[in-house]
Each structure stands twice: as structure tokens, then as C-alpha cells.
Amino acid sequence: MIRKLALASVLAALTAPAFAADCAVTIEGTDQMSWNLSNIEVSKSCTKFDVTLKHVGTLPKNVMGHNFVLTKQADYQAVAQEGMALGLDKNYVNDADARVIAHTPVIGGGESATVSIDVSKLSADEAYEYFCSFPGHFAIMKGTLKLVD
Secondary structure, three states: OHHHHHHHHHHHHHHOOEEOOOOEEEEEEOOOOOEOOOEEEEEOOOOEEEEEEEEOOOOOHHHHOEOOEEEEHHHHHHHHHHHHOOOHHHOOOOOOOOOOOEEOOOEOOOOEEEEEEEHHHOOOOOOEEEEOOOOOOOOOOEEEEEEEO
16 A cells, blocks of 8 residues: 555546646656656746756666756757757757757766756747657657746
């Protein structure tokens, strides 16, 4: 019974949106290619929103690196595929790509990185996707970001 309750709590945490009235959130990536959050809600009252990515695994970034990349949902797949060709030294992201709203560098186990999102660039009418652009990760390591009241 206790195990079922613990499992239910973990599943609820993964499916519930993270809402950060303090205009910041921490998302964790693992060596098993997973995030601890699948939804993030950003308050319209924020002028900037900080996302801290923590790699809670142990593998180095060239083996199991993670980054946080934010785009409009319609742009995510193309940005991720184009980023793969750029390589680790470019963090698998084209810095000059206007479709990229924000991103962190690729980090390895035990590392963290923070990026600030200019909330004025977000619209409540738009769907946003965040993902890891490390090759092979973006199909699994993705989530939604919404601007809310």
C-alpha cells in the first residue's frame, strides 16, 4: 500500500505543471534521458523567468549531456533536428536561429546551468515546447511551457 501511494505521488509530480510564482523553476535531467517536469507554467506577472537545469546523473556531457531549449511548439522538431548537426561544441543549438527563444549550454552529470527567459517574448495564445537537443534526446526529453495569469 505504501509503495502504491509513493508511486502515485511520483506520477502526480511528473504530470502536474510546475508553477513558479517566484518567476523561477529548476528542472532535472537524468542519465536515463528523462526530465522531472513535463509542464511549466509561467506567470504573466514575471518580467523574466529563470530556468535552472540540473543534471542529476553522473555521466559526462559527451555521453549523456542535456540542455534546455525553448521554442514555439511548431518549431521544436525542426530546431532540434538542425541542432543535432551542429555538434557538442555548439551545444546542438544554432545561437543565430530566431526560433530559439532561450537555451542553456549542454551540461554533464553533477552540473547545472541557468537561462533567463524574457517573458515579454511569450504569448498566452502560443504553445511552447522545451526539450533537450542532444542527439536522440529531443523525442523523449520534452515538455510544454505556458504563459498563464
